[in-house]
Amino acid sequence: xxxxxxxxxxxxxxxxxxxxxxxxxxxxxxxxxxxxxxxxxxxxxxxxxxxxxxxxxxxxxxxxxxxxxxxxxxxxxxxxxxxxxxxxxxxxxxxxxxxxxxxxxxxxxxxxxxxxxxxxxxxxxxxxxxxxxxxxxxxxxxxxxxxxxxxxxxxxxxxxxxxxxxxxxxxxxxxxxxxxxxxxxxxxxxxxxxxxxxxxxxxxxxxxxxxxxxxxxxxxxxxxxxxxxxxxxxxxxxxxxxxxxxxxxxxxxxxxxxxxxxxxxxxxxxxxxxxxxxxxxxxxxxxxxxxxxxxxxxxxxxxxxxxxxxxxxxxxxxxxxxxxxxxxxxxxxxxxxxxxxxxxxxxxxxxxxxxxxxxxxxxxxxxxxxxxxxxxxx
Amino acid sequence: xxxxxxxxxxxxxxxxxxxxxxxxxxxxxxxxxxxxxxxxxxxxxxxxxxxxxxxxxxxxxxxxxxxxxxxxxxxxxxxxxxxxxxxxxxxxxxxxxxxxxxxxxxxxxxxxxxxxxx
Ligand code: SF4
Ligand code: SF4
Numbered sequence: 001x002x003x004x005x006x007x008x009x010x011x012x013x014x015x016x017x018x019x020x021x022x023x024x025x026x027x028x029x030x031x032x033x034x035x036x037x038x039x040x041x042x043x044x045x046x047x048x049x050x051x052x053x054x055x056x057x058x059x060x061x062x063x064x065x066x067x068x069x070x071x072x073x074x075x076x077x078x079x080x081x082x083x084x085x086x087x088x089x090x091x092x093x094x095x096x097x098x099x100x101x102x103x104x105x106x107x108x109x110x111x112x113x114x115x116x117x118x119x120x121x122x123x124x125x126x127x128x129x130x131x132x133x134x135x136x137x138x139x140x141x142x143x144x145x146x147x148x149x150x151x152x153x154x155x156x157x158x159x160x161x162x163x164x165x166x167x168x169x170x171x172x173x174x175x176x177x178x179x180x181x182x183x184x185x186x187x188x189x190x191x192x193x194x195x196x197x198x199x200x201x202x203x204x205x206x207x208x209x210x211x212x213x214x215x216x217x218x219x220x221x222x223x224x225x226x227x228x229x230x231x232x233x234x235x236x237x238x239x240x241x242x243x244x245x246x247x248x249x250x251x252x253x254x255x256x257x258x259x260x261x262x263x264x265x266x267x268x269x270x271x272x273x274x275x276x277x278x279x280x281x282x283x284x285x286x287x288x289x290x291x292x293x294x295x296x297x298x299x300x301x302x303x304x305x306x307x308x309x310x311x312x313x314x315x316x317x318x319x320x321x322x323x324x325x326x327x328x329x330x331x332x333x334x335x336x337x338x339x340x341x342x343x344x345x346x347x348x349x350x351x352x353x354x355x356x357x358x359x360x361x362x363x364x365x366x367x368x369x370x371x372x373x374x375x376x377x378x
Numbered sequence: 379x380x381x382x383x384x385x386x387x388x389x390x391x392x393x394x395x396x397x398x399x400x401x402x403x404x405x406x407x408x409x410x411x412x413x414x415x416x417x418x419x420x421x422x423x424x425x426x427x428x429x430x431x432x433x434x435x436x437x438x439x440x441x442x443x444x445x446x447x448x449x450x451x452x453x454x455x456x457x458x459x460x461x462x463x464x465x466x467x468x469x470x471x472x473x474x475x476x477x478x479x480x481x482x483x484x485x486x487x488x489x490x491x492x493x494x495x496x
Binding site: 130132133164165167168169170171172173185188203205208209210212284285286290291292335336338339341342343344345346347348349350351352353 | 380381382383384385386388389390403406407408409410411427428429430431432433436437439446447448449450451452453454455456
């Protein structure tokens with residue numbers, strides 16, 4: 001995509017002083033001052049600027065919890081534009097953020113002891129990293145937002161501090177050319193901002209690296225799990241009914257087959273979800289292999305072994321079916337975690353998928369075949 | 379904790395040290411410590427650590443770096459394979475076009491589609 005020249009979003013199309021509420025019917029639009037977390041307004045030469053504090057309210061925390069659990073992540077936004085954090089002066093730094101409310105809240109909490117201007121870009125409610133990849137957190141949006149917010153009349157300096165993770169979307173030298181503001185890339189983590197500012201806008205190399213520690217992986221687990229369980233909401237009933245139908249064929253009876261092989265299937269699939277969407281992310285560094293699909297295989301195999309021990313009464317074909325399907329599912333779910341991880345490349349993901357997906361499909365299909373055979377032959 | 383490393387020898391990153399101005403911005407923005415300056419010229423010091431985010435390419439004023447930038451997300455790859463514009467993953471799979479020529483200009487940053495907004 002994007003081959004050939006494309007019409008560029010003309011910076012001049014963003015009229016200066018345009019109120020930033022032109023996003024149609026979306027919730028992120030409207031009066032920035034009317035948002036519940038805005039404390040008041042600060043008067044500036046460019047008009048009143050909504051003021052926020054560094055403390056999160058109970059409603060903010062509830063919102064964080066909700067999106068961390070995987071609900072409403074795609075509609076959790078802040079009205080784009082300029083905000084005042086605490087009591088900034090014309091000399092205060094300008095910190096640039098995405099309009100995903102989680103990003104915004106995180107920034108103001110970590111910077112709670114600073115007086116600063118927060119320039120919130122319209123990233124369609126997407127976080128800094130992904131928005132930079134998509135281009136919504138980009139040169140044109142940034143330069144346009146600088147102009148439309150009247151920033152040059154609010155601050156006396158000409159410097160913007162961007163999160164380093166915005167760099168894939170923002171060309172610092174072009175921002176300077178288009179709005180007169182220079183870009184400094186701040187640290188990867190907002191928690192290092194104070195140290196970065198105190199050191200005269202210098203980040204030590206460790207602040208420039210993305211890592212993927214246990215804590216960061218763990219907070220991502222609920223989202224992964226929610227996604228699988230939402231699929232299971234319709235998948236598991238189908239499996240139960242299939243088991244019942246198999247019971248009719250084998251003469252075992254609908255309900256007893258459902259209570260036997262059917263419930264075992266539900267258990268096996270839940271175990272696969274735990275292996276792929278919980279154990280794999282958490283154990284990531286210790287699982288052998290580099291490809292995520294390979295890493296996810298091991299918890300899946302452990303789960304399969306567990307089933308073998310748990311269900312001595314089940315038919316061999318049924319156990320064998322789950323020994324194929326559980327690792328395959330786990331491998332697939334772990335592979336999906338590449339998107340949440342912080343170090344995978346697109347070329348790498350494509351390479352591992354070319355190898356892994358056919359195997360995952362084959363193992364699942366074979367497992368399904370064996371399972372049906374076991375049901376009917378029981 | 380063992381270091382997390384992704385696959386070997388797959389990334390598309392290319393450097394042209396002869397074009398490099400030695401400004402060091404690429405070294406600064408790279409979140410994976412892939413690049414370094416040796417004698418004021420860029421070198422790829424740790425290729426396999428590259429996650430193809432494109433930050434170095436976007437910010438290089440001399441176009442001395444090239445990478446097929448994209449997001450390493452399996453779900454996005456699946457979505458695009460099925461022609462879905464899925465929301466399941468926050469990211470897009472299609473590699474962003476590398477810039478060519480000097481008219482990379484205004485939007486050396488990936489362009490916005492006509493999102494109808496603002
Ligand atoms: S693409 Fe990203 S990870 Fe790779 S070298 Fe450039 S900045 Fe570093
Ligand atoms: S950003 Fe470009 S010009 Fe600057 S050091 Fe890196 S490669 Fe060289």
